[in-house]
Amino acid sequence: MTVTFLPLQEMIRAIRSARTQCEERGVIQRECAAIRAQFRQADNGGRSHNLAKLLYVHMLGYPAHFGQMECVRMIASPRYSEKRVGYLGAMMLLDEKQDASLLITNSIKNDLSNSNQYIQSLALCTLACMGSAEMCRDLAPEIDRLLRASNSYIKKKAALCAVHIVRKVHDLGELFTKAARSLLTEKNHGVVHGAVVLITELCERNSETLERFRKTVPDLVQIMKGLVISGYSPDHDVAGISDPFLQVRILRLLRILGRNNEAASDAMNDLLAQVATNTDSTKTVGNAVLYETVLTVLDIKSESGLRVLAVNILGRFLLNNDRNIRYIAMTSLQKIVGTDHNAVQRHRGTIVDCLKDQDASVKRRALELSLALVSASNIRSMMKELLSFLSSCPPELRSQTASGIFNAAERYAPSQRWHIDTILHVLTTAGGDVRDETVPNLIQLITNTSELHCYTVHKLYRALLSDISQQPLVQVACWCIGEYGDLLLTGECQETEPVQVTEDYVLDVLETVLQSHMSSPSTRGFALTATMKLSTRITENVDRIRSIVSIYGSCIDVELQQRAVEYNALFKKYDHMRAAVLERMPVIEKNSQGHTNGETIKESQTVKVKPGEPQQPANQVQANAAFYTVFSIVATVTVYEKDGVTVTLSCEKQSDSGLTVTLTASNSTESDIRGFTLQAAVPKSVQLHMKAPSGDSLPARGTAKLVFTFADMSEVYETKVSPVTS
C-alpha cells in the first residue's frame, strides 16, 4: 500500500516547524493539494487520516469546504474510524445553512437504528449539533423511540438531542412530553440530568406544559434531597458535593415551576432552606450550588424567612476573598435592588468598598450597584465615593459614572450649591466623557439659581484660569463670564472669596480661549459671544471688544466669522439696541419635549423674545437670543379674539430674506361683518409688502375666512439658525 501522504501527526509537525507565515501557507497548500487528490482516488486506507488533516488545517483558519462531500461519504462508510471522523467533520464543516447537510440525513437515520450504541451516539451527537429544522422534523419520531426503549447511554443522548429538536421546531415539544416525564424516574444521573434539561426546555416553550409539569415538583424535591443527604459517591462527587451539575439543573427547573405559583413554591420551601444551610461554601462548586439556590429563592414566591436567608448568603458572598464570588454577588444584588431595596442597602458599605477593587469587572458591577443604591439619605456620602471613583476609574467606565452622577445629583441634590459644585467637579475631572446635553442643562441650572450667580461665576473663572482643555467646562465658564462678568468685577462675593480682577484680565481669559488650539469651534463661539456680551457690562474696555470682534470678522471659521460680522453690525448700525439685545437672560423654564416655540410668543409680545427651547445647545440659544423676533417663529397664534371675531397669525419662512405672515380672520357672530380691513405697522428697519386681502367682509358664523398676506423683506433680521456644532 503506497503511502504518499504525510500522516496526520507528521503534517502537524511540519506546520509547526514552519518559521514564517509564508512557509506555513506553503506546507498547507501542498498538503491540501495532496488531500484533494486523495479524495478523488480509490480507497487506500488513509481516508480518515486525510479528513483529519483537513480538519486540522480548517482549525488554523484555512478554507476547507472541499472536504464537505468527503464527510458525507465517510459518514456512510461501514468503518467506525471513518464514521467517527466523518461525523466530526460534519460538525465542523457543515452547518444547517449548507445544502450538503441534508445529504447526511439518511445516514443519520440509518445509524440511529444501528446495533452498536457508539454508532448510534455519533448520529445523535451530530444531529444535536447541527441538525436543521427539516432534519429534526424528519428524525423526531426516531428520537422519541430511543427515549423510551434503549439503554441509559443512548437515553441521555437522545434526551439532549430532543432538547435541540425542540429548540429548532417548537411544535415538536408535544411529542417528547410523555417520555420526558418517565425519564425522571431513572437511576442513571446522566439520564435524569438530560430529562431535567428537556423538561426545562419544554416548560419554557409552552405554558400548558409548564402547568402539567408542576406535578413533578415533589419528585424533583425527592431527587434533590437524595443528592444533598447522600453519602459519598465516587462517581459523582466534586469536592464533597454530590453531582453539583445535576443539583443546579434541578434548582433551575424548580425555579421555573415555582415562579408565580404559591403551591409549588411551598412544596420546595423546605428543600431550599436545607440546601442553603447545608451546602459547603468553601469551594467554588459549593458556591455554585448556593448561588443557584439563592437565584431560585428570590425568583419564586418564597416565604420571607427564606428570602432573608438568601440575601444574607449574598451578603456573605460579598465578603468572600474570591473575586468571582464577589462579582456574582453583586450581579445578583443588582437584580433584586428594585424589589428588596432595604436588604441590599444594608450591604452598601461593602459594595462601595468594591469600587476600589483592582479588577475591572468587579469595579463595573460595584459602580452599577452603587448608582442603584443612591438615595436621598445617603446622597452626600455616596457622592463623595463616586467622585473619588471618577478620578481614578478606568476610562471605559468614565462616561457611565459621569452620567450616573448627574442623574443622582439631579434627583437627590440637597442644595443648589451642592448640585452646581458636583457638576463642576465632574466637569473638571472627566469633562471629555460627559454627554452633550450636560452643557445646556448646567447653564439652565445656573441661570435658575440666581442667588448663586456670583459664586458660580467666581468658581468658573478660577477653573478657567487653571485649565482650558475640558471643553464642556470652558463653554459653561465662558457663558457665565459673559452673563455675569459684572459680578466678577465688583470684587465682592458672599459665598466665596472674591477675585480682584480688572476688565482687562477678564478679557484676557476670554481671548486666550478664543485663540487656543485646544478650543473647539463651538467653544470659540461661546467665547466670542461672551466677549460681546461683556461690552454692555464693562465700562472702560469697550474698544478692545470692538477690535476683537472686528478681527474675527475675517476669521476662516465661517461660523465664527458670521458671528463676528453680526456683532460688528450691532456695534456700528444698531448701537442703540445693543444694551437691550445683550441684557441678562431671563429664567429659562424647563419645557417638555413637545414644546413649540409658538407658545412663547404669547407670553412676551415684545420684539425681544425669550430664547428658544432649553433643549437646544446653548450656543444656538446664544445666537438666536439676539435675533429672534416674533416673525421668526413658525406657529399659529391667536392675536385677537373679541366680539366674535377671531384673528390668528401664522408665519412662514419663504426665503432667506423673506417671511410671509398670514392673518386669518373668522367671524362667529350671527351677522356678516363688512368693511373689514387690517392695518399693520412695523419698525423702520423692516420692509413690508402687503398683498391684497382675499376679501373685505367676514360672513357670519365663520363660514369663510379672510386671508391677509404680508411679505416681509428684511435684511437685518435674518433668521438663520446656526447648526449645532458640538
Place this chain on the structure above:
Amino acid sequence: MNNVATLESAHDPAVSESTGILRLQGLITGLQGFIWAAYKMMRFLLLFSRQGKLRLQKWFTPLTDREKKKVIRDMMMLVLARPPRSCNFLQWRDLKIVYKRYASLYFCAGLEDKDNELLALEVLHRYVELLDKYFGNVCELDIIFNFEKAYFILDEFLMGGEILETSKLAVGVSMEEADTLQETMEEYMSKPAY
C-alpha cells in the same frame, strides 16, 4: 520537542489563576429557534494558547464562518489582555464569558445571560480533568496532536450546549470502549469500502 507545558488543575482557590467571564452581545444570527433567552448552558467553547493559536472550537449555535472568526478574534483579544488574578467573568455585548487559564491554554466559554457562571467554571474544570485522565498528565501538545480525541471527549461530556454526563468514570469508560472499535489496519482493509 519544544513547548512542553503541563496542564495543572489550578482549581484550588488558594492558587488563584486568572479566569474571567466575557460577555458577547448581538453576535448570534439565524436564531429562529432561540427567541426566548433559553437556559442554554453554552454558546461556544474555545481553547487557545497564549500566542493566540486556536486549539479547539466548539460552537453550539449556528454561525457563519465570518462570525465565528470575529468571535475568536474578540475572545482572544479580551482574554489575553486580562491581568493575572483577575475576576474570571467579563461582560461583552450581551453574553457572559467565563475563561480559565490552565498552564499555557485558555479555556473560554460563552454563556447566556441567565447562566450560572460559577457552574461554568466547574464545567471547564471537569473538561480539563477528563482530558487529563484520558491523556495522562495532559499538556497542550497532546491536544494539538490528538485534537480529534479532544473533540470526542468533549462530545461525551457536553452536547448541544448542555452537560451530557456528570460522571467522570462514565465518560472515561465510553471513550475506552469507543476506541476499541477503532479498527486496526487489517480490519480496516478487510471491511468493504463504501
